[in-house]
Every structure is written in structure tokens, then in C-alpha cells.
Amino acid sequence: MTPKRWKMVRKGVQYVALGAFFALFIASRRGGWAAEVVNAPMRLDPLGMLANLLASRTPLAGSALALVIVLLTLVFGRAWCGWLCPLGTVLDIFTPQRKLQPIFKEPARLRSIKYALLLITVIAALFTNLTLLIFDPLTILFRTLTVAVWPAIDRILSAVETALYNAPLLQDPINAFDKVARPALLPDTPLYYRDAALFAAFFIGLIALNWLAARFWCRYLCPLGGLLGLFSKVSLVRREVVASACTGCDACARLCPTGTIQLGKNGASDPSECTMCLECLRACPRGGETFKPVLKPAKLQPYDPSRRQVLASIGAAAVGVGVLRSETAARRDDAHLIRPPGARENDLSAKCIRCGECMRACPTGALQPALFEAGLEGVWTPVLLPRIGYCDYSCNACGQVCPVAAIPPQTLDDKRLTVIGKAYINTNRCIAWADHRDCIVCEEMCPLPEKAITLVESADSPVKLPVVNRERCIGCGICEYKCPLNQAAIQVYAIGQSPS
Amino acid sequence: MAIGLGSGAAGWLLNACGSPALPPSPTLAPTATARPELPYLVVARGATEPEELVKRALAALGGIERFVKPGHDVIIKPNISVGYYGYQYAATTNPWVVAALVRLCKGAGARRVRVMDFPFGGLAEEAYTRTDIKGQTIAAGGEMEVMSSLKFTKLELPKGRDLRSCTVYGDILKADVVIDVPIAKQHSLAQLSCGMKNLMGIMIERQAMHFNIGQRTADLASGIPIALTVVDAVRILRDNGPTGGNLNDVQKIDTIIASADVVAADSYAATLLGLRPNDVAYIKAAVAMGLGRSDLAVMKIEEIKVGG
Numbered sequence: 001m002t003p004k005r006w007k008m009v010r011k012g013v014q015y016v017a018l019g020a021f022f023a024l025f026i027a028s029r030r031g032g033w034a035a036e037v038v039n040a041p042m043r044l045d046p047l048g049m050l051a052n053l054l055a056s057r058t059p060l061a062g063s064a065l066a067l068v069i070v071l072l073t074l075v076f077g078r079a080w081c082g083w084l085c086p087l088g089t090v091l092d093i094f095t096p097q098r099k100l101q102p103i104f105k106e107p108a109r110l111r112s113i114k115y116a117l118l119l120i121t122v123i124a125a126l127f128t129n130l131t132l133l134i135f136d137p138l139t140i141l142f143r144t145l146t147v148a149v150w151p152a153i154d155r156i157l158s159a160v161e162t163a164l165y166n167a168p169l170l171q172d173p174i175n176a177f178d179k180v181a182r183p184a185l186l187p188d189t190p191l192y193y194r195d196a197a198l199f200a201a202f203f204i205g206l207i208a209l210n211w212l213a214a215r216f217w218c219r220y221l222c223p224l225g226g227l228l229g230l231f232s233k234v235s236l237v238r239r240e241v242v243a244s245a246c247t248g249c250d251a252c253a254r255l256c257p258t259g260t261i262q263l264g265k266n267g268a269s270d271p272s273e274c275t276m277c278l279e280c281l282r283a284c285p286r287g288g289e290t291f292k293p294v295l296k297p298a299k300l301q302p303y304d305p306s307r308r309q310v311l312a313s314i315g316a317a318a319v320g321v322g323v324l325r326s327e328t329a330a331r332r333d334d335a336h337l338i339r340p341p342g343a344r345e346n347d348l349s350a351k352c353i354r355c356g357e358c359m360r361a362c363p364t365g366a367l368q369p370a371l372f373e374a375g376l377e378g379v380w381t382p383v384l385l386p387r388i389g390y391c392d393y394s395c396n397a398c399g400q401v402c403p404v405a406a407i408p409p410q411t412l413d414d415k416r417l418t419v420i421g422k423a424y425i426n427t428n429r430c431i432a433w434a435d436h437r438d439c440i441v442c443e444e445m446c447p448l449p450e451k452a453i454t455l456v457e458s459a460d461s462p463v464k465l466p467v468v469n470r471e472r473c474i475g476c477g478i479c480e481y482k483c484p485l486n487q488a489a490i491q492v493y494a495i496g497q498s499p500s
Numbered sequence: 501m502a503i504g505l506g507s508g509a510a511g512w513l514l515n516a517c518g519s520p521a522l523p524p525s526p527t528l529a530p531t532a533t534a535r536p537e538l539p540y541l542v543v544a545r546g547a548t549e550p551e552e553l554v555k556r557a558l559a560a561l562g563g564i565e566r567f568v569k570p571g572h573d574v575i576i577k578p579n580i581s582v583g584y585y586g587y588q589y590a591a592t593t594n595p596w597v598v599a600a601l602v603r604l605c606k607g608a609g610a611r612r613v614r615v616m617d618f619p620f621g622g623l624a625e626e627a628y629t630r631t632d633i634k635g636q637t638i639a640a641g642g643e644m645e646v647m648s649s650l651k652f653t654k655l656e657l658p659k660g661r662d663l664r665s666c667t668v669y670g671d672i673l674k675a676d677v678v679i680d681v682p683i684a685k686q687h688s689l690a691q692l693s694c695g696m697k698n699l700m701g702i703m704i705e706r707q708a709m710h711f712n713i714g715q716r717t718a719d720l721a722s723g724i725p726i727a728l729t730v731v732d733a734v735r736i737l738r739d740n741g742p743t744g745g746n747l748n749d750v751q752k753i754d755t756i757i758a759s760a761d762v763v764a765a766d767s768y769a770a771t772l773l774g775l776r777p778n779d780v781a782y783i784k785a786a787v788a789m790g791l792g793r794s795d796l797a798v799m800k801i802e803e804i805k806v807g808g
Contacts (some may be wrong), residue, residue: 031626158649158650161650174650178648178650179646183624183625188623188624188647188648188649190649363626392583392623393582393584394626394630395622395626431711438689438712438713439710440688444687444688444710444743445620446743447582450746451740451743455688464688482620483707484708484710
């Protein structure tokens with residue numbers, strides 16, 4: 001097969017993999033595809049699965065899927081990065097083709113950042129902390145799609161549809177489009193996510209780094225790249241220079257997307273940095289390189305983790321976890337830290353890989369990324385905000401879809417009995433209590449067969465007054481969601497808390 | 501002066517109790533021609549298939565052809581207010597009642613029969629399936645439609661006394677025939693949830709209705725052209741409405757009420773729940789606005805016993 005053919009094949013595989021990731025993202029909704037199918041990308045991720053295993057001390061059958069990628073790496077090096085990683089493919093799409101190599105002079109040890117990040121992530125996991133998984137490439141891409149990209153596309157499409165709907169001739173095609181697209185692809189009522197702009201900015205920033213050097217993230221920062229890089233030190237198939245054919249022109253070095261071909265070392269490359277893209281094969285006019293099985297471990301590079309670096313990472317992880325756990329959030333739960341059903345009792349913080357699958361699956365947009373409710377340690381773990389979305393009484397999607405059962409899978413009947421919070425009425429705000437006017441929306445909305453809100457008639461009140469029966473309340477939040485006031489007079493607080 | 505005041509008071513009292521003079525004809529049904537030779541309201545009862553009850557009730561009312569003409573675009577608006585429980589819990593309209601109407605409309609030559617609602621608890625896709633209305637509608641040749649936020653439009657309510665405008669699903673206003681198919685339920689504020697209350701499902705923001713639910717429900721109903729109302733009382737929800745969830749609150753009475761006048765249908769449904777029609781605020785308001793009749797005692801009602 002010619003090098004040009006290889007490039008076509010690789011690009012094909014990249015786009016199919018990205019397409020599959022995107023399709024699984026779309027299907028990650030209640031009523032979509034089976035949970036084990038849609039959360040497969042997360043379970044393929046060796047970094048996420050390893051960190052979760054260390055932090056939770058709970059081996060999960062589903063996590064074994066990651067061994068497939070480990071095996072792939074032991075045979076073909078960082079082929080995941082060059083052929084399969086959806087974030088890598090996105091970065092390849094948004095790369096200025098003219099200049100792939102750094103526009104700055106690359107410090108010798110810049111590439112060690114990813115190893116440092118990897119080591120700190122893994123060691124922190126030993127301390128049951130998974131905060132740094134927010135830097136895993138798959139979780140970055142999935143979260144950004146969930147919180148920023150897809151809702152933004154929905155907003156734009158809806159605006160266009162609404163504008164075009166004014167033209168009578170276009171109404172039938174738009175209706176037909178809507179019937180296909182909603183709710184299968186886009187939500188039928190708009191969903192909103194907190195700090196979408198922040199997520200978008202982070203992602204755009206990450207892509208923008210490509211203008212400093214192609215695949216900047218993959219070269220210098222990606223902790224998964226670091227992990228696969230370490231495995232690649234003993235990978236089987238590697239790039240080797242054919243000394244007899246190489247004339248020392250820099251055609252291959254210029255085209256290498258991770259810039260690992262070092263002319264000063266006779267065109268040798270580091271297998272830990274090589275993403276097996278085969279561009280060098282295409283670049284070389286003389287057949288100066290080949291990819292073949294090599295059995296000895298790769299040479300150490302100045303940026304590889306040294307013993308000192310490992311010790312420093314242990315120290316940094318310890319200090320980091322220590323500091324995070326000195327925050328007030330570690331002492332007392334925020335009253336608004338309502339977790340998905342079953343998650344609080346299940347030690348969510350030590351298991352959650354910050355992938356955002358639950359937020360994507362939640363049909364009402366109730367699950368939102370925590371910013372500070374769970375302290376810095378819990379950033380981007382799921383929190384339920386009833387004012388944004390209520391926990392649908394007929395839904396158990398989050399527990400089904402979570403790749404690591406941080407939110408435990410529950411039957412619908414069990415989930416309906418699981419308490420996540422309790423509702424409290426502020427009688428100084430409530431329309432019935434304070435303004436003596438009819439309302440009772442909260443009572444009407446309560447989904448329990450024996451409602452957790454009852455209406456009392458009082459001699460002092462011309463209208464019926466809602467009262468919460470806290471024994472029954474499960475904290476689903478539909479009462480808070482539907483309260484007609486602009487700040488809900490009935491609010492759900494996390495269990496164990498009372499309004500101060 | 502005392503006699504003057506007295507007779508004035510007596511006159512006022514007489515008027516307030518409702519005079520025996522002919523009530524105004526309902527203004528809600530422009531597509532259904534008034535047919536004085538037919539019963540004004542039909543009640544079909546029998547421990548048989550709900551479909552049979554619906555067919556017999558419609559036949560006695562003059563047949564579906566009275567309301568649906570060939571080529572018509574029909575919308576059936578059942579109660580799919582929540583997606584929490586199956587139809588046995590009587591929180592949502594019986595799927596076979598809906599299916600029966602779909603079949604009748606298709607049989608009358610309707611071009612398209614759509615079934616839709618906008619649940620307040622849960623999402624439409626789940627609710628349509630869990631209540632089994634989707635399954636039965638499609639089996640009967642109808643279409644389920646998810647009410648897209650794109651198509652809501654402002655509706656002025658010139659007859660409204662409290663609510664003067666609202667935002668409703670545009671297609672309801674554009675359809676040739678709208679059939680209201682509520683289920684009779686207890687409601688903690690409105691006392692009764694039935695035909696007129698069922699119309700809240702086509703509104704997008706409903707919270708404000710509760711501040712004056714009686715008058716505002718009637719105001720809403722004044723702006724929606726309902727051709728036919730078929731009340732599902734196969735099972736009724738006697739308590740813990742409108743969401744239900746407790747089979748002990750469900751009473752199976754195998755009854756279907758049909759009328760071209762939604763106010764009359766709701767009035768009869770009220771009696772099934774042990775209420776007097778004029779005790780229900782929205783029925784009283786609707787009668788005062790001339791939207792329909794609640795005087796069951798003098799109404800031409802046909803009661804049919806179906807089956808064994």
C-alpha cells in the first residue's frame with residue numbers, strides 16, 4: 001500500500017471514529033441506545049478507568065474495555081492518538097496546514113508537562129481524588145459537546161426555524177424536519193447548561209493552541225497521551241530510519257504532527273511521541289523510514305519522567321489533595337449540593353470521571369456541572385439544580401448511563417423511592433401564604449402517589465395553603481421548578497440540611 | 501320603599517338562581533351544526549370495551565360525520581398531563597378511547613388525525629409511550645405529534661374576563677376539527693379536571709392560570725374552537741389528582757360522555773365525582789360567559805346501556 005493510500009485509510013478511520021463518538025453522544029439520551037453501547041468511549045479510556053479503579057478501589061467489569069486500547073498501544077504505540085482519539089481528530093481538523101512545527105523554540109522538557117499531569121492524576125487517585133480527570137481528552141470533548149456545542153447548535157437551528165416558519169411555503173418542510181430531528185437528535189424543549197461559555201472558551205482555547213504548534217495538546221499536555229506514551233516505550237511496531245536511504249533532508253520532520261523527528265539524531269523519533277500517522281512515509285522521497293517490529297525498549301528522552309520528577313509529582317499530588325481537602329466544602333456539604341439519585345451514598349466524588357454522560361442523558365437538563373458546590377475537588381461532577389430542571393419521576397437514565405456506576409444503576413421503582421433532598425416552603429414568599437392568593441402549583445406537580453405537599457384550609461386564610469410532608473418528599477424538585485415566582489418560594493435542600 | 505327593595509331583591513334572587521327561560525346556545529362549536537332533534541348530551545355505560553362505548557355514544561349524537569367531513573385535518577387532544585403511570589391509574593385518557601376516535605375519524609374520511617398533548621410532568625416522548633396512547637393511536641392509523649416550541653403562537657381572548665391573551669399551539673387553531681378527550685379527575689384547586697381544564701395542555705406557560713383558575717380556564721376555553729367533547733369516564737380519579745399514582749383513588753365506572761358542548765360534558769362529569777356543576781368555579785364562569793350549558797335537569801340527555 002502506498003503512503004498516500006495509508007493517509008486516506010487513516011483519515012477514513014479517524015472520521016469514522018469521530019463520527020461514532022458523535023453518534024454515541026447523540027444516542028446518549030433517555031430513549032436512545034443501550035447504556036453499555038453509548039458509554040463505551042469512556043470505558044475504552046485507560047486513563048479514566050485506571051484512575052477510577054485506584055480511587056474507588058472497586059474493579060468494574062465494564063472498565064476492562066480499556067485493556068483493548070492498552071493492547072493496541074503495546075502493539076502499535078500511540079496509534080490511538082493518530083487514528084482513533086476523537087479530540088485528536090478535532091484538533092487535526094483545526095490545524096493550520098502551512099506550519100505544523102512550533103512557532104516558538106521548544107524547551108527540551110516541555111513535553112514532560114503531560115507526564116507530570118499524568119503522574120499527579122494517578123497519585124491523586126490513590127488518595128481517592130479524581131479532580132484532574134477534567135483534563136482527560138474524552139471527558140473534555142464529551143462535556144463540551146453536552147454543555148456548550150450541542151445546546152448552541154440547537155439554539156441556532158431553532159432561531160432559524162422560527163424565522164423561516166413565517167413563510168407559509170416553508171412550514172411543511174420545517175415541520176417534517178422537526179419531526180425527524182426532535183426529540184431523536186435535538187431536545188423538543190430547549191435545555192440550558194451552566195457556564196456554557198466557560199466550557200466553550202476552554203475548548204476554543206485548547207484548539208487555538210494548534211496555532212502555536214500542531215497538536216499542541218497532544219504533544220505537551222494530554223495526560224492520556226502521557227499514559228499511552230509510557231506504554232509505547234515497549235510497543236512492538238515502531239518507526240525506524242533506514243540509514244542507507246536517509247539523506248538528512250528535513251521533509252519528514254516538517255510534516256510530523258507531533259514534531260518528534262529529531263534531525264540532530266539522524267532523524268530518529270521517540271515512540272512515545274509518535275502517533276503512527278505515517279505522514280513521514282508520505283513525505284520521504286527515498287524510502288528513508290519504515291515501520292517494523294522492534295523488541296527493545298525505546299531510548300529515554302530528557303522530558304521522560306525521571307525519578308526526581310516522579311517524587312515531585314507525588315509531592316505535588318499530596319499537597320494538592322491536602323489543600324483541596326482543607327477547603328470548607330470538605331467540612332460541610334453545601335445545602336444546594338443535590339446529587340443524582342443514589343450517588344451521594346455511593347461516594348460519587350471518588351468515582352466520578354467527570355465525563356458528563358449523566359448530564360447528557362438527563363432529559364430535563366436537571367444535572368449540571370458543579371462549580372463550587374462540591375469545592376474545587378468536585379468541579380464538574382454532577383449536581384441537580386431544580387430551578388433549571390427537575391428530576392423526572394419516570395426517568396432513571398443517569399444511573400443507567402454512568403460508565404463507572406458512580407451514579408448507581410437503579411430500577412425505576414427503586415429510584416422513585418430514593419431521597420435526594422427535601423423541599424421547604426418560604427412562607428414569606430409563597431403566593432398562598434404571603435399574598436393570600438390561590439396557587440397550589442407545587443402541590444399539583446408533586447408526582448408521588450401520596451403527595452409530599454398537602455393543602456390545608458385555615459380559618460386565617462382565604463386560600464388553601466401548601467405544606468410539605470417531609471417524610472414523603474424525595475426532593476425531585478419539580479415543585480421548585482414550577483413555582484411561578486422568579487425566586488421559588490419552595491426550594492429543595494440536600495438531605496441533612498435545613499434553611500439557615 | 502321596603503316593598504320596592506324587597507321586590508328588587510326578589511328579582512335579583514330569581515335571576516341569580518337561573519331563570520327557566522331558554523339558555524343561550526353554545527358558542528364553542530362552529531363546525532358542529534346545531535341539531536335540536538338529537539340529544540344534547542349522550543352518556544354510554546356498560547362493562548364492555550371502551551371502543552364500543554365510544555362508538556355507541558357517537559352514533560347517538562348523530563355520528564362522527566356530523567363533526568368530521570372527508571379531507572378534514574383533525575386534532576384529538578387527550579389528557580396526557582403526566583408520563584408517570586400506565587392508563588390504569590386514571591391520570592391520563594384511556595388509550596382505547598383515543599384509538600376509537602381515531603378510527604371513527606379515519607372512517608369518516610379525515611385526511612389526517614393527530615393526537616397530542618404537552619405534559620406538565622415528564623416529557624412527551626416518554627408520556628406518549630407509558631400511557632400507551634402512542635401504541636393505540638398508531639395501531640388505529642393516527643399520528644402522535646410532539647408539540648414543538650416552534651409552533652406556539654399568541655392567541656387573543658376578546659371574550660376573556662380575566663385572561664385577555666395566552667400562548668397556545670398554533671396547529672390547534674388551524675385544524676379543521678378539534679376533539680377534546682379529557683379524563684374526569686379530581687383536582688385540588690379546580691375541584692374537577694375535565695374538558696375545559698384539559699385545554700391547558702395546549703398552553704405553554706400555565707402557572708399564572710392558577711391565580712384565578714376558574715375564570716381563566718373559562719377564558720381560555722372561550723378562544724378554542726372545540727367541535728366535540730368525549731369525556732373518558734371508563735376510570736375516574738377520585739382523589740390525589742391530577743397526577744394520581746394510587747390505584748385506590750381510581751374508580752372504574754365504564755362510562756363515556758359525549759357532547760358538542762364542552763360545558764355540558766364537564767357538568768355531567770362533575771356529577772360523577774360527586775360535585776354540583778355550578779360548584780365548579782370554571783363551569784360557573786363558563787356558563788356566565790355564555791360558553792355553554794350546565795342545566796343538566798332540563799337538558800336533552802340520552803343515556804345508553806351498552807353490552808351485557
